Amino acid sequence: MLNPDAAARLRAIVGERNFRDDKEALVAHSYDGTPMLQSLPDGVIYPASTEEVSAIMKVLSEYRIPLVTRGSGTNLCGGTVPALGGVVMVMHRMNRILEVDLENLTATVQPGIITAEFIAHVESLGLFYPPDPSSMRISTIGGNIAECSGGLRGLKYGTTKDYVIGLEAVLADGRILRTGGKLMKDVAGYDLTKLLVGSEGTLAIVTEATLKLIPPPKTKKTMLAMYKDIYGAARTVSSIIEGRIIPATLEILDNPTIRVVSDFAKLGLPEDMAAILIIEQDGDPEAVERDIARITEICMKERADRIEVAASREEAERLLTARRSAFTALARLRPTTILEDATVPRSKIADMVLRINEIARKHGVTIATFGHAGDGNLHPTATTDARDKEEIHRVELAFEEIFEAAIELGGTITGEHGVGVVKAPYLEWKVGEAGMAVMKGIKTAFDPHHLLNPGKVFAKETRKRVVLQHG
Amino acid sequence: MLNPDAAARLRAIVGERNFRDDKEALVAHSYDGTPMLQSLPDGVIYPASTEEVSAIMKVLSEYRIPLVTRGSGTNLCGGTVPALGGVVMVMHRMNRILEVDLENLTATVQPGIITAEFIAHVESLGLFYPPDPSSMRISTIGGNIAECSGGLRGLKYGTTKDYVIGLEAVLADGRILRTGGKLMKDVAGYDLTKLLVGSEGTLAIVTEATLKLIPPPKTKKTMLAMYKDIYGAARTVSSIIEGRIIPATLEILDNPTIRVVSDFAKLGLPEDMAAILIIEQDGDPEAVERDIARITEICMKERADRIEVAASREEAERLLTARRSAFTALARLRPTTILEDATVPRSKIADMVLRINEIARKHGVTIATFGHAGDGNLHPTATTDARDKEEIHRVELAFEEIFEAAIELGGTITGEHGVGVVKAPYLEWKVGEAGMAVMKGIKTAFDPHHLLNPGKVFAKETRKRVVLQHG
Numbered sequence: 001m002l003n004p005d006a007a008a009r010l011r012a013i014v015g016e017r018n019f020r021d022d023k024e025a026l027v028a029h030s031y032d033g034t035p036m037l038q039s040l041p042d043g044v045i046y047p048a049s050t051e052e053v054s055a056i057m058k059v060l061s062e063y064r065i066p067l068v069t070r071g072s073g074t075n076l077c078g079g080t081v082p083a084l085g086g087v088v089m090v091m092h093r094m095n096r097i098l099e100v101d102l103e104n105l106t107a108t109v110q111p112g113i114i115t116a117e118f119i120a121h122v123e124s125l126g127l128f129y130p131p132d133p134s135s136m137r138i139s140t141i142g143g144n145i146a147e148c149s150g151g152l153r154g155l156k157y158g159t160t161k162d163y164v165i166g167l168e169a170v171l172a173d174g175r176i177l178r179t180g181g182k183l184m185k186d187v188a189g190y191d192l193t194k195l196l197v198g199s200e201g202t203l204a205i206v207t208e209a210t211l212k213l214i215p216p217p218k219t220k221k222t223m224l225a226m227y228k229d230i231y232g233a234a235r236t237v238s239s240i241i242e243g244r245i246i247p248a249t250l251e252i253l254d255n256p257t258i259r260v261v262s263d264f265a266k267l268g269l270p271e272d273m274a275a276i277l278i279i280e281q282d283g284d285p286e287a288v289e290r291d292i293a294r295i296t297e298i299c300m301k302e303r304a305d306r307i308e309v310a311a312s313r314e315e316a317e318r319l320l321t322a323r324r325s326a327f328t329a330l331a332r333l334r335p336t337t338i339l340e341d342a343t344v345p346r347s348k349i350a351d352m353v354l355r356i357n358e359i360a361r362k363h364g365v366t367i368a369t370f371g372h373a374g375d376g377n378l379h380p381t382a383t384t385d386a387r388d389k390e391e392i393h394r395v396e397l398a399f400e401e402i403f404e405a406a407i408e409l410g411g412t413i414t415g416e417h418g419v420g421v422v423k424a425p426y427l428e429w430k431v432g433e434a435g436m437a438v439m440k441g442i443k444t445a446f447d448p449h450h451l452l453n454p455g456k457v458f459a460k461e462t463r464k465r466v467v468l469q470h471g
Numbered sequence: 472m473l474n475p476d477a478a479a480r481l482r483a484i485v486g487e488r489n490f491r492d493d494k495e496a497l498v499a500h501s502y503d504g505t506p507m508l509q510s511l512p513d514g515v516i517y518p519a520s521t522e523e524v525s526a527i528m529k530v531l532s533e534y535r536i537p538l539v540t541r542g543s544g545t546n547l548c549g550g551t552v553p554a555l556g557g558v559v560m561v562m563h564r565m566n567r568i569l570e571v572d573l574e575n576l577t578a579t580v581q582p583g584i585i586t587a588e589f590i591a592h593v594e595s596l597g598l599f600y601p602p603d604p605s606s607m608r609i610s611t612i613g614g615n616i617a618e619c620s621g622g623l624r625g626l627k628y629g630t631t632k633d634y635v636i637g638l639e640a641v642l643a644d645g646r647i648l649r650t651g652g653k654l655m656k657d658v659a660g661y662d663l664t665k666l667l668v669g670s671e672g673t674l675a676i677v678t679e680a681t682l683k684l685i686p687p688p689k690t691k692k693t694m695l696a697m698y699k700d701i702y703g704a705a706r707t708v709s710s711i712i713e714g715r716i717i718p719a720t721l722e723i724l725d726n727p728t729i730r731v732v733s734d735f736a737k738l739g740l741p742e743d744m745a746a747i748l749i750i751e752q753d754g755d756p757e758a759v760e761r762d763i764a765r766i767t768e769i770c771m772k773e774r775a776d777r778i779e780v781a782a783s784r785e786e787a788e789r790l791l792t793a794r795r796s797a798f799t800a801l802a803r804l805r806p807t808t809i810l811e812d813a814t815v816p817r818s819k820i821a822d823m824v825l826r827i828n829e830i831a832r833k834h835g836v837t838i839a840t841f842g843h844a845g846d847g848n849l850h851p852t853a854t855t856d857a858r859d860k861e862e863i864h865r866v867e868l869a870f871e872e873i874f875e876a877a878i879e880l881g882g883t884i885t886g887e888h889g890v891g892v893v894k895a896p897y898l899e900w901k902v903g904e905a906g907m908a909v910m911k912g913i914k915t916a917f918d919p920h921h922l923l924n925p926g927k928v929f930a931k932e933t934r935k936r937v938v939l940q941h942g
Contacts, residue, residue, distance in 0.1 A: 101816075101818070102713050103709045103712065103713060103816075103817070103818035104712075104816045104817055104818050105712055105713075106816075126715065127715075147658065148658045148662075150656055154655070154656060155655065159656060161662070161665075162633070171905060171909070175904075175905040175908075176905060177903070177905040177906055177909060178902075178903060178905075178906070179902070179906065181816070181881055181882070181883065182816040182881055183814055183815075183816060183847065183881075183882060183883055183886070184625070184626065184817070184845075184846040184847065184848070185621055185625060185630060185814055185843075185846050185847075185848050185883075185886035185887050186814065186883040186885075186886060187618065187619045187669045187883075187885050187886065187887055187888070187889050187890070188883045188884050188885050188890060188894075188898055188901040188902060189890060189898055189901070189902050189906065189907075189910050189928060190666060190669070190670055190674075190910050190913055191619075191632070191665055191666060191668070191669055192902075192906065192909060192910070194632075194662055194665040194666070195661060195662060195665070195666050195913075197662070198658045198661070198662055199661055203661075214717070215715035215716065215717060216715070238574045241574065241575075241576055242573050242574055242576075244597065244598075244686030244687070245686065246685070246686060283755075283758075284755060284757065284758045284761075286755065286757045286758075287754075287755045287757075287758065290755075343654055343656055343657065344654075345572075345574075345575045345577075345652070345653040345654060346574070346575055346655070347572070347574035347575050372656075374655075375655040375656050376654065376655065376656075377655070377656050410652055410653055410654075411652070411654060412652065412654055412657040412658075412659045413659050414657075414658050414659050415654070415656035415657060415658065416656050416658060417658070418658050419658070419659060419660060423659075427659055427660055430657075430659040430660070431649075431650070431659060431660050431663075432648070432649060433646075434642060434646040434647060434648040435648055435649070435650065435660065435663065436660075437646075438642070438648065438663060438916060438917055439660050439661050439663070440916075441913075441915070441916025441917065442661055442912075442913055442916050444912070444916065445909060445911075445912025445913050445915065445916050446909055446912065457660060
């Protein structure tokens with residue numbers, strides 16, 4: 001329970017209605033998009049301005065009360081679960097688009113704006129904000145910044161980090177920090193803007209962001225290519241890139257995913273295929289035509305069994321459905337769905353998919369894999385049942401080996417979902433002892449009493465690395 | 472003088488020939504590209520490997536000896552002057568391209584490679600590394616990473632930061648840190664890669680970098696537009712961007728620069744023009760033709776007095792000469808040339824150029840301005856004489872007011888040159904008290920004894936902000 005004096009002061013800052021500690025509010029903010037994680041906060045607060053956030057942090061820091069900032073809580077790493085209790089700060093009231101600057105091609109927004117609403121507004125002005133995480137109809141820009149969200153357009157356009165050029169953020173002690181600006185270049189001191197993006201709410205509370213916008217592509221074309229041999233699909237990915245073509249989207253579905261998706265979305269996909277690639281190119285019409293023609297040639301050369309190029313936007317949408325429904329289709333198979341995002345250099349995708357399948361077999365668990373092939377960012381997804389402790393244990397062992405395999409192949413434990421609680425025990429595998437030491441130092445420099453999102457990123461203990469058994 | 476035991480141990484690490492403390496070596500490494508700054512080191516060391524760098528740092532950290540890492544020392548902020556003595560570490564022996572990975576479109580290099588040599592190698596393989604600082608024929612990739620160098624192609628392609636995706640770096644205590652990898656996405660913990668880029672050698676010593684490469688544009692077209700009214704030039708810049716065109720290059724020369732350049736390079740530029748824009752677009756041939764045609768229309772609408780579109784690559788080179796020779800032309804006017812890089816939102820360029828001219832007039836100093844109009848990154852350049860203390864004082868006052876004006880207009884004190892010694896007293900104007908506190912904390916987290924490039928970025932004292940007198 002929250003210290004009553006602190007609670008009274010918090011109420012005075014935001015008003016009676018915007019601080020809650022009733023059971024309903026606490027339970028509603030005890031979990032997020034991550035399965036099997038729940039922890040009750042002691043209070044929930046809804047600030048309306050940077051000044052309120054600053055005043056709140058002064059109180060919390062005086063009483064040493066932990067704070068978890070959240071938007072819609074769609075993250076998949078336990079990033080917004082109040083692991084150590086304290087106050088959950090919900091940013092939904094700070095949801096305004098403050099400005100779209102057409103001369104500088106920037107937008108300034110509050111963190112609580114829903115990503116898809118922001119994108120729609122920007123597109124209505126004839127501009128383009130590329131980061132498009134799958135959660136974008138629910139998730140907020142603030143959440144996207146916290147996790148450095150990616151999406152289907154990441155290969156060509158990059159991720160959230162590439163579009164955040166200025167931030168206003170409140171430090172743990174209530175001081176207000178301003179970084180960057182409407183500036184395409186700024187090297188005045190360390191790059192705090194990029195450091196805060198992806199810092200998972202552990203360094204500061206973002207209260208305003210200046211985002212870079214770009215001109216939209218003039219047209220877009222979508223195609224599917226299906227392979228009986230997964231290496232054919234993987235070679236296609238490499239050949240496209242080696243052929244100096246960077247598609248807007250280059251996604252892969254493996255065989256377990258194809259079978260589930262085909263059944264779910266009634267797409268009639270051939271279930272004997274080892275992999276399907278979903279490819280989209282955008283840009284000027286001539287360039288798009290040329291690229292799609294060359295990609296088709298590459299697919300044929302790599303022995304694709306079937307190639308479909310969408311003739312219309314509607315047909316393109318139908319092809320994209322295969323990818324977009326992957327998670328939903330998998331989620332209805334069993335009570336619990338665990339979606340991970342181990343990432344490898346793009347040349348290692350086939351190796352990684354096969355390694356995942358082998359690991360799943362070894363532990364007797366079901367893992368389907370889909371994801372951003374062009375980025376090497378795969379989503380091995382386990383369908384399981386949280387109530388079956390023994391099975392969950394095997395799933396955990398499998399993911400442990402998957403992270404290990406990703407690192408062995410020159411990859412990382414997370415490409416776009418973040419570390420949170422879930423991957424904290426594995427972080428040292430990627431960044432090493434020196435990396436952990438430096439990151440802990442940065443954390444302490446921003447937040448000396450470790451009040452901001454405690455229990456995330458840094459685990460009490462690093463898992464022992466498993467020994468992989470191949471073959 | 473260096474502690475003799477430390478010196479002996481350093482000699483043992485790199486061999487007799489690769490540690491020097493003779494007068495000649497010390498003097499040769501006492502200055503860099505920045506005018507009026509000199510400070511003798513106590514030793515100069517030339518490591519050949521990461522292991523040697525690590526061993527050197529263990530010795531220096533034991534004896535608390537400061538270290539300045541440098542490549543060719545072309546920086547303009549005093550970034551590689553050994554302000555507090557100690558050892559200068561020259562990276563020229565670590566100058567290999569370790570790998571170009573055609574499947575992943577990455578290159579892995581040592582820091583001492585000359586940027587232009589690296590670019591030439593990459594281009595010979597049909598790939599593209601966009602960052603092109605003016606110093607690129609002399610400067611090293613390591614130096615570019617330390618300062619986050621920009622260049623003429625920054626508007627469309629970004630700066631060094633956008634292409635560094637993995638680093639190996641040695642910490643002050645000799646530990647080896649590895650960040651990122653051949654990965655387009657990696658959110659495992661804080662983004663140490665982007666934090667190290669632009670950290671001016673104050674956090675760690677970069678010993679290896681993995682760089683992202685992209686497919687090269689198929690073609691390129693160059694044009695000039697000349698204006699009697701500087702606001703016409705500025706409106707053109709804004710209209711191009713508002714018109715959803717992002718040119719590869721969009722440079723401006725103001726009247727003082729035009730006059731000097733025309734005379735120097737015998738270009739016959741009309742000396743009554745207030746500004747010249749140099750515009751280049753690259754990409755697919757149809758898109759380039761269309762963009763150049765639309766840009767030409769915009770220039771005409773904004774009342775350009777003369778427009779020249781290069782018909783050939785040779786003519787394009789002639790037009791680019793106007794921009795490329797700006798610094799050299801200005802440098803021969805007076806004994807000392809001070810080139811700064813105050814940066815503003817691109818919509819504020821005309822205001823900023825006029826403000827610079829007004830400030831120069833007020834202090835009776837000569838300042839010509841050119842730079843990256845599309846980025847808002849201007850290079851006000853004072854031609855003066857270091858021996859004339861009274862004039863230098865006036866130049867300093869003028870730059871102080873220029874930095875102040877940039878910040879007033881929503882800009883920054885440095886867009887691509889870095890803070891170093893020269894702009895350290897002004898850093899707090901941009902980042903505020905909270906920003907300074909956080910940056911100092913980060914510095915201490917990496918380098919607790921402040922051995923790496925001490926005296927840079929953080930000034931003993933922040934200058935009092937001047938009060939601008941307008942009109």
